[in-house]
Amino acid sequence: MIPEPSGSPRSEAFAKIDPKFQMTVRDHVHRTLRAAILAGRFATGEKVNERSLAEQFGVSTTPIKEALRQLETEGLVEALPRRGVIIRFDMGWAEEMILARAALESMIAHLAAKRIGKPAGAELTAIADLMAKATSSADADSLISLNEQFHEHIHRSSRCGYLAKLIERQQFYDASIRRVIHMDPAERQKALEEHTAIAKAIVTGDADLAERQMRNHVVRSGETYLNIVFGNKKDIERG
Amino acid sequence: MIPEPSGSPRSEAFAKIDPKFQMTVRDHVHRTLRAAILAGRFATGEKVNERSLAEQFGVSTTPIKEALRQLETEGLVEALPRRGVIIRFDMGWAEEMILARAALESMIAHLAAKRIGKPAGAELTAIADLMAKATSSADADSLISLNEQFHEHIHRSSRCGYLAKLIERQQFYDASIRRVIHMDPAERQKALEEHTAIAKAIVTGDADLAERQMRNHVVRSGETYLNIVFGNKKDIERG
DNA sequence: ATCTGAAGTCTGGTATATCAGATCCCACAC
């Protein structure tokens, strides 16, 4: 099962651990701050103090600075040189993150439809079928996992590393929010229909259709998330 | 000319300097490294050494680390924890950056078409007219400047701060390459036609058309750049 | 000759110190 290019033949080799999995302080700070910002625990425009953060995390300012630099590049905070960094996230920003994800994810769907092979196409269909089963049995946890697999599979099929990486940064809701979403049967059903249609379009190689449907799916489900996170305040601009 | 909300009436007030313009060492390092990477001065997979870079720039490793963190988030380098960072940029990556820009820029064009007002629309048309003049007089420098104004104006009209910021990071060619491009009369003419069509679609509020044309424009001109930077090796996947 | 592993070296990760720009506060002049 595990490829073993060389070594002892008498026992199963262990998979090489991906260096990316190693945790460093700056990554922990980065993820924690990111989650806090996306959860709305800071007001837009609020100043953040490096020394204060360092104290709260119980670390020095060095990893804090690096984490803030990452957040800055992600667009979640703004750095005013020699003046400090301020939080930059509100509902409008979240809407734009959804639009960005819609634009990128639909581009990837387009390419996936053109580049996917027979076996990968069958796998995608299989995932969609599992989603149908999980939907009818109201298995929220499976749906969350399958949803991840579904999009991940499309990313791989598109053979786009950069675009896939870019999309990861536009994700502003996490598993806990997803669980809330999937509690609504109507939402589950709608998502299933969209996933099924996307899978079909990709597998049959209809790039333009796949693109349109992926975009609508991301925007529509994004609206649902927005309403939950920010309350039903305003409708997102529709494509 | 310069808005003056309050202060002495006897002399013209000076415009407030944007804090963003202040140069810091890490920004200088970031920009320099970024330009070097995009210019192909590193091979993909090549390791970069923090101490060595610090020595070359004549600074300490702190701003180097921060700059590398930004490049990492931009996707131009990859950090293997405790092992160092490696360059991640080749023709394939560049192609994807163009696709990302196409996806985002077309989304912005779509929104701009829906949100632009009368005066801003007139300004956009005016810019397009200036482009026509500069094209017939073969004024490359003006074209480069106008091209920047054109896209910048569309970004503002779309009222999308996040998306505009995201697009900036997908720009992998600079003014010097643009100058080479604009030396070709056929290319100038083609670009003009596209810009004119985009402007018209946006001003008339045809969001879908604006989106399509912007996308084609970005992809097509991106191919031209690719051929110059990487040599005529391979065609980019077309939308 | 090949393999193993321990010591040495390299290098990134983190902590701390120092410098200088930005902000705040208050005394003083008008």
Added chain:
DNA sequence: GTGTGGGATCTGATATACCAGACTTCAGAT
């Protein structure tokens, strides 16, 4: 009362020090 300016203070930017993980090398065992 208003406004100006000098100094104290805060805080980000940079430099330096130190630690620990990763890689290299080479002696010794087989």
